[in-house]
Amino acid sequence: MTPLDYDFLRKCLKDRSGLVLSADKEYLVESRLLPVARKAGLANLGELVSALKAAPQDALMTAVVEAMTTNESLFFRDKTPFEHFRLTIMPALLAARRASRVIRIWCAAASTGQEPYSLAMSLKEMASEIVGWRIEIVATDISNDVLEKARAGLYTQFEVQRGLPIQLLIRHFTQSGELWQIAPDIRAMVKYRQLNLLNDFSQLGTFDLVFCRNVLIYFDSETKTDVLNRLARVTAADGFLVLGAAETVVGLTERFKMTADKRGLYVPNTSAPRLATAGKPMPRLVAVGGR
Amino acid sequence: MKTCLIVDDSSVIRKVARRILEGLEFQIVEAENGEDAIETCQRDLPDAILLDWNMPKMDGYEFLRLLRRLPGGDKPKVVFCTTENDVAHIARALHAGANEYIMKPFDRDIVEAKFQEVGLI
Numbered sequence: 001m002t003p004l005d006y007d008f009l010r011k012c013l014k015d016r017s018g019l020v021l022s023a024d025k026e027y028l029v030e031s032r033l034l035p036v037a038r039k040a041g042l043a044n045l046g047e048l049v050s051a052l053k054a055a056p057q058d059a060l061m062t063a064v065v066e067a068m069t070t071n072e073s074l075f076f077r078d079k080t081p082f083e084h085f086r087l088t089i090m091p092a093l094l095a096a097r098r099a100s101r102v103i104r105i106w107c108a109a110a111s112t113g114q115e116p117y118s119l120a121m122s123l124k125e126m127a128s129e130i131v132g133w134r135i136e137i138v139a140t141d142i143s144n145d146v147l148e149k150a151r152a153g154l155y156t157q158f159e160v161q162r163g164l165p166i167q168l169l170i171r172h173f174t175q176s177g178e179l180w181q182i183a184p185d186i187r188a189m190v191k192y193r194q195l196n197l198l199n200d201f202s203q204l205g206t207f208d209l210v211f212c213r214n215v216l217i218y219f220d221s222e223t224k225t226d227v228l229n230r231l232a233r234v235t236a237a238d239g240f241l242v243l244g245a246a247e248t249v250v251g252l253t254e255r256f257k258m259t260a261d262k263r264g265l266y267v268p269n270t271s272a273p274r275l276a277t278a279g280k281p282m283p284r285l286v287a288v289g290g291r
Numbered sequence: 292m293k294t295c296l297i298v299d300d301s302s303v304i305r306k307v308a309r310r311i312l313e314g315l316e317f318q319i320v321e322a323e324n325g326e327d328a329i330e331t332c333q334r335d336l337p338d339a340i341l342l343d344w345n346m347p348k349m350d351g352y353e354f355l356r357l358l359r360r361l362p363g364g365d366k367p368k369v370v371f372c373t374t375e376n377d378v379a380h381i382a383r384a385l386h387a388g389a390n391e392y393i394m395k396p397f398d399r400d401i402v403e404a405k406f407q408e409v410g411l412i
Binding site for chain 1: 323376377378381385391392394398400404405410
């Protein structure tokens with residue numbers, strides 16, 4: 001791959017997914033994209049770049065973006081956000097939404113489904129507190145491939161052993177040959193759809209909780225600010241935002257503020273001037289495709 | 292430094308587990324069957340036990356049953372580590388008092404995650 005080929009790929013990835021690759025990430029691009037090139041019958045990355053230049057809207061470009069943006073996911077990854085969910089977020093929302101009994105949650109970078117399913121399992125564990133409630137989990141990702149895996153809910157033995165307590169495994173999974181499949185009632189709690197965070201997502205409606213973890217780290221500052229500001233528009237004024245351990249809003253936006261002693265948990269900053277929203281107010285509930 | 296008793300009749304598995312757990316700063320004691328492991332625990336209870344299921348002399352299930360009857364035997368965190376990967380075995384182990392369950396084959400990440408899960412790390 002020539003330096004010009006690499007620059008071309010960097011620009012494509014930045015434009016289409018927001019992914020920012022530094023000059024020293026050539027090895028990563030080669031390791032992820034060589035299999036894509038070979039699958040398409042191309043000999044090397046040079047030929048892949050030529051094919052992309054010839055047909056930039058082709059499915060090959062989608063495959064390139066998906067290969068570069070697919071990241072490992074674990075059940076109950078980092079633990080702390082799920083403790084916040086159980087001990088802070090849900091008690092607050094159950095009190096605040098007592099009248100409507102509706103809570104909407106968005107996993108904005110759902111990958112292969114471990115995060116939304118971890119939230120769904122956590123909700124199952126508090127079943128007695130949410131009888132009669134409608135709790136919707138919308139899970140999105142840029143990659144159709146990972147969403148397909150998420151919908152199937154099938155995981156390898158290695159995947160179910162990382163982060164998932166054994167009691168939850170035997171309670172919510174069944175063995176399917178060498179794989180483990182998450183129970184239909186948990187799968188039914190999550191609605192998946194493909195979404196690129198660089199595009200408008202206001203059609204999803206307003207959420208009481210947004211999990212947007214380990215995706216902003218791949219964006220440059222300008223893109224981070226843009227995404228955070230648009231997240232603020234779809235987060236209820238008394239809602240919550242959860243970011244990854246290496247992510248923050250500090251220096252990027254004033255629309256969210258940190259919560260004391262709760263790493264990674266943010267709330268809308270109601271004292272910040274509201275951003276102008278185009279058109280009419282956003283609907284509280286919307287129909288969402290997928291499962 | 293916390294102690295971990297590795298109970299497995301395979302010297303290869305004990306060696307692999309020792310390397311992983313020493314990397315996680317555990318002091319290691321080994322036993323190759325349930326009988327030896329119970330004798331070890333009668334002398335000195337470890338903080339953690341990584342336990343195989345199928346072993347000669349006394350299997351992991353019987354060892355766990357006896358362990359939990361020893362004075363202070365409810366204290367060690369027991370993590371099964373076995374090729375018995377079906378739900379019935381897992382449920383039986385939890386019922387007998389296991390704290391966690393690792394299905395072989397395993398790697399460092401899995402051992403670390405399971406030991407974290409039960410508060411050993």
